[in-house]
Amino acid sequence: MTQPATLAQKILARAAGKSRVEPGEIVTVQVDLAMAHDSSGPRRWRARLEALGVGLWDPSRVVIVSDHYVPAVDAESAAILKTTRDFARDFGVEHFYDMRGICHVILPEHGHLRPGLFVAGGDSHTTNAGAFGCYAAGFGATDMTAIAATGETWTMVPETIRVEVSGALGEAVSAKDIMLLLCRELGMGNHFKAIEYGGEAVRAMDMEARTVLANMAAELGGETGLVEPDATTLAHIRAHGGKAEEADIARWRSDDGAPYERVFALDASTLAPQVAAPHSPSNSADIAAHEGVRIDQAYIGACVGAKLSDLHMAASILKGQKVAKGVRLLVAPASAKVTEAAAKDGTLATLSEAGAVMLPSGCGACAGLGAGLLAEGEVCLSSTNRNFKGRMGHKDAEVWLGSPFTVAAGAIAGKITDPRAVLAERRRAA
Numbered sequence: 001m002t003q004p005a006t007l008a009q010k011i012l013a014r015a016a017g018k019s020r021v022e023p024g025e026i027v028t029v030q031v032d033l034a035m036a037h038d039s040s041g042p043r044r045w046r047a048r049l050e051a052l053g054v055g056l057w058d059p060s061r062v063v064i065v066s067d068h069y070v071p072a073v074d075a076e077s078a079a080i081l082k083t084t085r086d087f088a089r090d091f092g093v094e095h096f097y098d099m100r101g102i103c104h105v106i107l108p109e110h111g112h113l114r115p116g117l118f119v120a121g122g123d124s125h126t127t128n129a130g131a132f133g134c135y136a137a138g139f140g141a142t143d144m145t146a147i148a149a150t151g152e153t154w155t156m157v158p159e160t161i162r163v164e165v166s167g168a169l170g171e172a173v174s175a176k177d178i179m180l181l182l183c184r185e186l187g188m189g190n191h192f193k194a195i196e197y198g199g200e201a202v203r204a205m206d207m208e209a210r211t212v213l214a215n216m217a218a219e220l221g222g223e224t225g226l227v228e229p230d231a232t233t234l235a236h237i238r239a240h241g242g243k244a245e246e247a248d249i250a251r252w253r254s255d256d257g258a259p260y261e262r263v264f265a266l267d268a269s270t271l272a273p274q275v276a277a278p279h280s281p282s283n284s285a286d287i288a289a290h291e292g293v294r295i296d297q298a299y300i301g302a303c304v305g306a307k308l309s310d311l312h313m314a315a316s317i318l319k320g321q322k323v324a325k326g327v328r329l330l331v332a333p334a335s336a337k338v339t340e341a342a343a344k345d346g347t348l349a350t351l352s353e354a355g356a357v358m359l360p361s362g363c364g365a366c367a368g369l370g371a372g373l374l375a376e377g378e379v380c381l382s383s384t385n386r387n388f389k390g391r392m393g394h395k396d397a398e399v400w401l402g403s404p405f406t407v408a409a410g411a412i413a414g415k416i417t418d419p420r421a422v423l424a425e426r427r428r429a430a
Contacts, residue, residue: 002020003020003259004254004255004256004257004258004259005020005254005255005258005259006160006194006196006254006255006258006259006260007133007160007194007196007226007228007252007253007254007258008135008157008158008160008194008196008224008226009021009022009023009157009160009258010116010251010252010254011116011117011118011134011135011252012027012029012118012135012155012157014116015027015029015030015031015032015118015135016028016029016030017030021157022157023157023158023159023160023259023261024156024157024159025156025157026154026155026156026157027154027155027156027157028152028153028154029118029152029153029154029155030118030151030152031061031118031119031120031147031151031152031153032061032117032118032119033061033062033063033107033112033113033117033118033119033120034061034062034063034119034120034121034144034147034148034151035062035063035064035065035103035107035119035120035121035122035123035126036062036063036064036065036103036121036122036123036144036148037064037065037066037067037068037103037122037123037363038064038065038066038067038068038069038070038080038081038084039068039069039080039122039367040122040123040141040144041064041084041087041122041141041144042064042083042084042086042087042088043080043083043084044122044141044144044145045087045141045144045145045148046083046087048142048145049091049145049148049149052149054149055091055092055149056091056092056093056148056149057148057149057150057151058151059091059092059093059094060094060095061151062093062094062095062148063093063095063096063097063103063106063107063112064084064087064088064093064095064096064097065096065097065100065101065102065103065106066081066084066085066097066098066099067099067101067102067103067106067361067362067363068362068363068367068369069081069369069370070099070360070361070362070370071099071360071362071370073369073370073371077369081098084098085098095110095112097110099336099360099361099362100335100336100337100361101333101334101335101336101337101338101361101362102302102303102334102335102361102362102363103121103123103303104123104125104126104128104129104211104215104303105128105303105307105334105335105338106335107119107128107129108129108131108132108207108211108236108237108240109240109335109337110240110241111237111240111241111242111243112242113129113132113134113237113242114132114133114134114237114242114243114244114248115132115133115134115229115233115244115248115249115251115252116133116134116248116251116252117129117134117135117136118134118135118136119134119135119136119137120136120137120139120143120144120147120153121136121137121138121139121144122138122139122140122141122144123138124138124218125138125215125218125303125304125385126138126139127214127215127216127217127218127222127223127224127225128211128214128215128225128303128304129214130214130217130224130225130226130227131207131210131211131213131214131215131225131226131227131233132207132227132229132233132236132237133226133227133228133229133233133248133252133253134226135194135224135226136214136224136225137155137223137224138218139153155223156192158192158193158194158222158223158224159193159194159260159261160193160194160195160196160254160258160259160260160261161186161190161193161194161195161196161222161260161261161262161263161264162196162198162254162258162260162262162263162264163182163186163195163196163197163198163199163213163263163264163266164198164199164263164264164265164266165178165197165198165199165200165201165202165266165267165268166199166200166201166265166266166267166268166269167200167201167267167268167269167270168200168201168204168268168269169201169268169269169271170268170269170271170272170420171420171423172273172313172317172403172405172406172409172418172419172420172423173268173271173272173273173403173405174209174212174313174403174404174405175205175209175210175212175213176212176216176274176304176305176383176402176403176404177271177272177273177274177403178201178212178213178266178268178271179212179213179216179219179281179385180274180275180276180281180284180401180402181266181271181274181284182216182220182264182266183216183219183220183276183280183281183282183284184282184283184284184285185264186220186264187220187221187282188219188220188221188280188281188282189221190220190221190222191221191223192222192223193220193221193222193223193261194222194223194224194225194226195217195220195222195224195225195226196225196226196227196228196254196260197210197213197214197225197226197227198227198228199266201268202227203230203232205232206232206236206309207232207233207236208307208308208309208310209309210227211303211304211307212304213225213227214226214227215303215304215385216281216304216385218385219281219385219386228252228253228254229244229248229249229252229253230249231249233248233249234246234248234249272286272287272288272418273286273287273402273403273405273406273418273419273420274286274287274402274403275287275289275290275381275400275401275402275406275416276387276400276401276402277290277400278387278389278398278399278400279387279388279389279398279399280387280388281385281386281387281401284401287402287406287416287418288418290400290416291415291416291417291418292415292416293379293400293415293416294379294414294415295327295379295380295381295400295410295411295414295415295416296326296327296328296374296378296379296380297327297328297329297330297372297374297378297379297380297381298323298327298328298329298330298380298381298382298407298408298410298411299329299330299332299365299366299372299380299381299382299383299384299392299407300314300329300330300331300332300356300382300383300404300407300408301330301331301332301334301359301364301365301366301372301382301383301384302332302334302363302364302366302382302383302384302385303334303363303385304383304384304385305334305382305383305384305385305403305404305407306331306332306333306334306338306383306404307334307338308338308341308342308347310334310383310404311331311333311338311342311347311348311351311404312347313403313404313405313408314331314351314404314405314407314408315347315350315351315408316405316408316423317405317408317409317412317419317422317423318350318351318354318356318408318411318412319350319354320426321354321412321422322354322355322412323354323355323356323411323412324411324412324413324414325414326414327410327411327414328357329351329354329355329356329357329408329411330356330357330359330365330371330372331351331356331357331358331359332358332359332360332361332362332364332365332371332372333358333361334361335361336361338361339361354411354412355411356411359371359372365382365384365392365393366382366384366385366386366391366392368390368391368392368393372392373392373393373394374392374393374394374397374399375393375394375397376394376396376397377394377396377397378393378394378397378398379397379398379400380392380397380398380399380400381400381401381402381406381407381410381411381416382399382400382401382402382407383401383402383403383404383407384399384401385401386401387399387400387401400416402416403419405419406418406419409421409422
């Protein structure tokens, strides 16, 4: 009889052309989709590919996104964007998204993902794609150049940590709060592990919430993050022009008795909003531990914190409220499609009426680029995934992490505040 295998093992076995692979084994795999952005891709690849005298192995399987240096704010960023555009034209890249949003949001928005793929990306948060039952991992620029030229790479088969989330999330609690708790409880040193998420709370999530789990596997130190596909997965893929089969649900999931390195169980119904103090996502605690910390800026942005559902979370707190005096609330929607949808359903109006300043779609301040950077001594409460020292500006600024619910509550209070209390007060006043 065939031994049980994890989802990560199954995808890597298919990509390696083998019937089975084992944790610790080093395999050569065929890449199904290669992704890079303006910082990690063409400006690193072009000279190397030209020196080798080769082009892209398959331009139809390469996705390039300009999202880091957009829109150009100086001559250097303008030159990087020109290099990116010229590369896409000269190398026949069929899927080039120029200033349309953050790469990790663009991939599912445009139907590029489906269960069972091996996805290689020039960014650590490529793990985001694992929410769709892919094996998605980040690679450095040199490895990505080789992938772009050959369509293959090597990897070690990881052990898998299973995160089993039972129960149901409470009011003003989100997938971001789950991840901040996991950064504390599992730590950030789970190097070259696959983090697989499941349980009734995960099955109840929409795809945008699941991407938060997969995305922040990177903060746990993981090589990839995965969620088993189900009907919700297939519906999202099909609605965005992608292809997925019913058979994917049964095929791309871990077997009963799969050899997990460990299983971590969490009851979502007991989870309070979480906040991570500077300068690490692992410095998280229940919000009660940090209530009252004064802030200068509230930032709703990034691949993990500015999707349409994230803007809806913020709007649910900000509706009928005003940003506190002396606090700036900056909102950078994750993509042009998110901006369009939020404009149509009234979300942008709610945010603007509360005093939010809208920024272009892109990585922006999360990557230390563009608008929203912090000066010395300033404090920001942010929906981004990382708060490392100096990441959003001056090395002596502070970045605190929370969900969009929590960031919005902080914006109107001028300090870290439990979003549940904001909603309760609104109900009392109604």
